[in-house]
Amino acid sequence: xxxxxxxxxxxxxxxxxxxxxxxxxxxxxxxxxxxxxxxxxxxxxxxxxxxxxxxxxxxxxxxxxxxxxxxxxxxxxxxxxxxxxxxxxxxxxxxxxxxxxxxxxxxxxxxxxxxxxxxxxxxxxxxxxxxxxxxxxxxxxxxxxxxxxxxxxxxxxxxxxxxxxxxxxxxxxxxxxxxxxxxxxxxxxxxxxxxxxxxxxxxxxxxxxxxxxxxxxxxxxxxxxxxxxxxxxxxxxxxxxxxxxxxxxxxxxxxxxxxxxxxxxxxxxxxxxxxxxxxxxxxxxxxxxxxxxxxxxxxxxxxxxxxxxxxxxxxxxxxxxxxxxxxxxxxxxxxxxxxxxxxxxxxxxxxxxxxxxxxxxxxxxxxxx
Amino acid sequence: xxxxxxxxxxxxxxxxxxxxxxxxxxxxxxxxxxxxxxxxxxxxxxxxxxxxxxxxxxxxxxxxxxxxxxxxxxxxxxxxxxxxxxxxxxxxxxxxxxxxxxxxxxxxxxxxxxxxxxxxxxxxxxxxxxxxxxxxxxxxxxxxxxxxxxxxxxxxxxxxxxxxxxxxxxxxxxxxxxxxxxxxxxxxxxxxxxxxxxxxxxxxxxxxxxxxxxxxxxxxxxxxxxxxxxxxxxxxxxxxxxxxxxxxxxxxxxxxxxxxxxxxxxxxxxxxxxxxxxxxxxxxxxxxxxxxxxxxxxxxxxxxxxxxxxxxxxxxxxxxxxxxxxxxxxxxxxxxxxxx
Numbered sequence: 001x002x003x004x005x006x007x008x009x010x011x012x013x014x015x016x017x018x019x020x021x022x023x024x025x026x027x028x029x030x031x032x033x034x035x036x037x038x039x040x041x042x043x044x045x046x047x048x049x050x051x052x053x054x055x056x057x058x059x060x061x062x063x064x065x066x067x068x069x070x071x072x073x074x075x076x077x078x079x080x081x082x083x084x085x086x087x088x089x090x091x092x093x094x095x096x097x098x099x100x101x102x103x104x105x106x107x108x109x110x111x112x113x114x115x116x117x118x119x120x121x122x123x124x125x126x127x128x129x130x131x132x133x134x135x136x137x138x139x140x141x142x143x144x145x146x147x148x149x150x151x152x153x154x155x156x157x158x159x160x161x162x163x164x165x166x167x168x169x170x171x172x173x174x175x176x177x178x179x180x181x182x183x184x185x186x187x188x189x190x191x192x193x194x195x196x197x198x199x200x201x202x203x204x205x206x207x208x209x210x211x212x213x214x215x216x217x218x219x220x221x222x223x224x225x226x227x228x229x230x231x232x233x234x235x236x237x238x239x240x241x242x243x244x245x246x247x248x249x250x251x252x253x254x255x256x257x258x259x260x261x262x263x264x265x266x267x268x269x270x271x272x273x274x275x276x277x278x279x280x281x282x283x284x285x286x287x288x289x290x291x292x293x294x295x296x297x298x299x300x301x302x303x304x305x306x307x308x309x310x311x312x313x314x315x316x317x318x319x320x321x322x323x324x325x326x327x328x329x330x331x332x333x334x335x336x337x338x339x340x341x342x343x344x345x346x347x348x349x350x351x352x353x354x355x356x357x358x359x360x361x362x363x364x365x366x367x368x369x
Numbered sequence: 370x371x372x373x374x375x376x377x378x379x380x381x382x383x384x385x386x387x388x389x390x391x392x393x394x395x396x397x398x399x400x401x402x403x404x405x406x407x408x409x410x411x412x413x414x415x416x417x418x419x420x421x422x423x424x425x426x427x428x429x430x431x432x433x434x435x436x437x438x439x440x441x442x443x444x445x446x447x448x449x450x451x452x453x454x455x456x457x458x459x460x461x462x463x464x465x466x467x468x469x470x471x472x473x474x475x476x477x478x479x480x481x482x483x484x485x486x487x488x489x490x491x492x493x494x495x496x497x498x499x500x501x502x503x504x505x506x507x508x509x510x511x512x513x514x515x516x517x518x519x520x521x522x523x524x525x526x527x528x529x530x531x532x533x534x535x536x537x538x539x540x541x542x543x544x545x546x547x548x549x550x551x552x553x554x555x556x557x558x559x560x561x562x563x564x565x566x567x568x569x570x571x572x573x574x575x576x577x578x579x580x581x582x583x584x585x586x587x588x589x590x591x592x593x594x595x596x597x598x599x600x601x602x603x604x605x606x607x608x609x610x611x612x613x614x615x616x617x618x619x620x621x622x623x624x625x626x627x628x629x630x631x632x633x634x635x636x637x638x639x640x641x642x643x644x645x646x647x648x649x650x651x652x653x654x655x656x657x658x659x660x661x662x663x664x665x666x667x668x669x670x671x672x673x674x675x676x677x678x679x680x681x682x683x684x685x686x687x688x689x690x691x692x693x694x695x696x697x698x699x700x701x702x703x704x705x706x707x708x709x
Contacts, residue, residue, distance in 0.1 A: 066604075175565070252624075253576050284535060284567040 004083060004091045005054045007076035009069050012043050013150035015110055019043050020068040021050075021075055026058045032078070039075070044274040045150060046357060057081050060088050073099055113146065113172065116165075118191040121174030124166040125192060129157035134225075135198045136367075138164035139189060141207025141233075142299075143247050143279070143292060145171030148206065152356045155364035160202070165192050167212070169291025171282070177291050180298035181306070182208070182234065186216035190223060202226040204367075206356055207331065208233050208299060214309035217318070226319040227312075228367060231328050231353050233299065234309035236335035241303030243330055248283075248292050256280060265327040265352040316342045323363060325351030373562040375555045376419050378530035379495075382537035383420065383457060385566045387427050390455060393541055395420055396433040396442055397459030397495075404434035416461050417497070417556055443469040443494065447477040447546070450492035455541060463496040463512045463550065477546040478521030489544040493537075499552040499590055499640060500677045500688055509677035509684075511641035513588075514650070516548045517617040523547045523571060524618045528592035530560050535569030536615060542568065552590040572619035576628075580608025583698050584628040586651055587613060587638035591689060595638050598694035607702055617647050625651060626659050633664035634701045638689055643671035665701040670694055 009019050022040040032038050037049040038058065056078030063075040074095045077088055111128040126146050129136075136156060138149045146153075146164035156162050166173040167185050178184050189212060193201055202225050205213030210232020217224040233239065243262060250256040253276045260276065261268035282288060299306050313320050321344040324333040330353040336345045346366055351358040373381065387393045401424035402413030414421025424432035435442035439460060446458040460466060466473070473494070480488040500509040516524045523545050527533035533551070540547040577592065578599045587595035592613045599609040610628050614621050629635050635655055639648035648669035656667060670689045678684050 251570075251573060254579065281531070281563065281567070284569060285563060286566045286568070 003056075003080060004059075004088065005056055005078040006074055006091075006095055007038075007050075007053070007078060009063075009071050009073045009075055010041060010048075010050060011071040012041065012048055013045065013154060015150065016043050016045075016071055018068050018070045021063045021065055022047055023065050024061055024076075028058055028061060031055075031057050040269075042272060044272060045147065045278075046275060047270050047272055048151075052078070054078055059083060060092065062092060070103065072102075115172065116192055116195045118188065118195055120168060120178045120188045120191060121176055123168070123174065123188065123192050124172035125163055125196070126153070126165075127161070127163045127196070128153060129160050129162045131161055133159055133161040135193075135201035136160040136162050137189065137193060137198070137201045137203050138162060139203065139205040139209030139212050140164070140167065140170070141209050141231075142244065142295060143170070143282075144206070144209075145282070147171070148354070149356060151360035152363060155360060156204075156367060156369045159369050160367075161198075163192070163196060163198065163201075165189065167209070169288065169295060175285060175287025175291050177294055180291075180294040182211040182215040182299060182309075183219060185212045185295075186219060189213075189216055190220055193223065199223060200225050202228065204228040204230070205232060206230040207353065208295070210234060211299065211305075211309060214312045218309060218312045221315070221318075224318065228321050228323065230323045230356050230363070231325065231331050231333075232322065232335075233305055233331060234307070235322075235339075236308070236332070237304045238332055238335070239300050239303070239305050240330045241300060244296050244300055248289065248296065250283075251280070253277070253280065262329045263353045264358055265325060265350050266358060270358075310339070313339055313343050316340065320344070321346065321366065323348070323355050323366065325353060325355045325358065327351065328353045371561070371564075372559045373530050373534075375527075375530045375533050375551070375558045376417065378534040378562045379419050379537055379551065380421065380423070381562070381564075382534045382541070382566075384423060384426065386538060386541045387423065387431065389566070390541075391431075392453065392455045393457065394431045394433065394449070394454055395423060395457050395459065396435050396446055398435055398437055398442075398461060400424070400459050401429065401432050401434050404429065415459055417553065419495075419551070419556070420459065439465055440469045440472060444472040444476070446492055446494070447472050447480075447490060450477070450490045450546070451480050451488055455491045455493075457493040457495060457541060460494050460496040462508050463498045464507050464510050466496065466512065466515075473516075473522070473546070473548075474519050478519050481545065482521060490546045491541075491544050492546040493540045493543075493549055494546070495549045495551060497553040498550050499554060500672075500684055501554045501590075503679070503681055503684065504553070505679040506676035511550075511589075511639075511646075513548070513550050513617055514641050514646045517620075517647065517650070518645075521545070522618060523616060524550070525571065525616045526550045526589040527615070528575075528587075528589055528613050529555075530558060530562050532569060532575070532613075532615065534562055535567050536571075538566055539568045539571060543571065550589060555590055558593075569615065571616045572621050573615065574621035574624040575613040575615055576610065576624075577613060578609055578611040580610050580632070582608045582632055583634040583636060583701060584610045584612060584625070584632045585636045585638065585694065585698065586625055587611065587694075588617065588647055589640065591638040591640055591694075594689060594691045595694055597691040598698065601691065602695055602698055605699075607698060609698060614651075617650075620651070622651075622654055622658075625655060629655055629659050630662045633662055635663070636668045636670065636694065636697045636701060638670045638694055640689060641671065643669065643674050646671060668697040668701055670697050
């Protein structure tokens, strides 16, 4: 009997329960290799490439483009050309029966975001991973929220005790800022760590969150065990001021879509309607426009980054690594040059400003997860 | 954040604005219920329970049960707005608005203009509209075109719970009189609505779908129908833009024209009676300003020019539906097929 392999709807992030096959890139009868991108999967948050888990011939597309199915459902069948149509039919039928039975059983609950009360106001956090694992705090960038780690955090949670948070002025946290510069935001991260019993943590910061992580390492060095910085602010003067101003100003979905597309090497094809709507809704919340304007003014006055935290990386005792997408259009990857030798630098050729979304699995591997 | 009904979304907007600004007061028939009579306080919370819980929270000084005299309490609300409060008056059914047209058309709408810009009238009039509730001809009309016709008034027509909260907060913070239309069959519609206050600006259309073949403009309850039609048409290979103007005054004509210039086709859906309604108004403005961009005649989907029928089967037939909208879109697509 020929070997058959199931292609199933992947689970991209904690909250994903179903996904849509946006497009197939291979026809039935075509040979695919393991790891090849053979379809696009659309979730409410992002459109992601589906990599074939195995090699073989794509014999059957079970799900048509535009169709939405639950995570884990069969979307296609790989088999060698010797397999008969009847054999594939039987495989699909048996698979569906098993899946229906398995779905009836209770699925484990995904971790829920919580609100931590701090002296700076309520801060939304999402914790996941083993309690005894090494603590790791994820800090998002300008205009983002903890959900920008929705692909990365579950991977890291396999071995780290991870905590992602919404900075003040962002997501589900207070929209009142304690101050708008990286140091003021770092104080909030420190307060959340204390509230959650994390004296010491590995900080992973993206973009503005990178500067925040560096600021915390500068102010409270004894609380930062290691730094992973993804396209961080704080290492050089250049920044795409048009993006920042445009993000604050954009009100039309199309305007915002064009802007968000500059974040990804994959461009506009990765941007979903839900992603755009989510950003527009966030921007309408009371206090957000003022908070974003204040953060932009404090950290990027007159289109340049305000200060440099490069000296924070001088301490060879604290492991540090920098991750950048070569195609970053917001902060140039050249800011990763000229750092001390103990700082490990990884450049992803085919990623933009959002390597933690576009290259989540590779980034997790750099962290040993 | 969680799922909230249209009713809860408006209640939350009112509560948050009343907490934020002590000048915000509610008034209307049975907005609490039971004033001056023995029995349960807050028995009603408005005719369909939208203001329930606000009187116990803010007291009878700020949640005022009024006599059944629209002419009196709408006049009082306009005066209160002109002299420093920010009243939200509940006029129950828009069908009853006729008895207080003078207070709205000649007073509230004119204060800012006739006092040389020195007076503002931050008044909101909440009112129910629309058919499908088996409530017969006198309780089922749309009538927003009449208010759109009056310079000095703003008219908001939310199409979902999320829209309702953001537009209500904007209505309360706005310094001009706003007529706020709530479709009575939408109160139990549910969707994700943020707990925090937020504002949806007036005069800014919402793009629910972006396609290149046809522009569908729809208002209020019709927006959901238009989206349903658009999603079924997508399976036939027709890509629609669905645009909800959110407010008819101010009207985001810029977005409508921009979209029609891209698609070349316009279908306008309006639940209001077909003569002098928003469909005719939008169609006329597009025909005047973008006639050269049109590849097919503009189509309007509205009920027939008759009172809303009481017979359930006739009422269902009377209303626009996703099927009627899809048929109208197909008809403007066929024009191109013939021309090609």
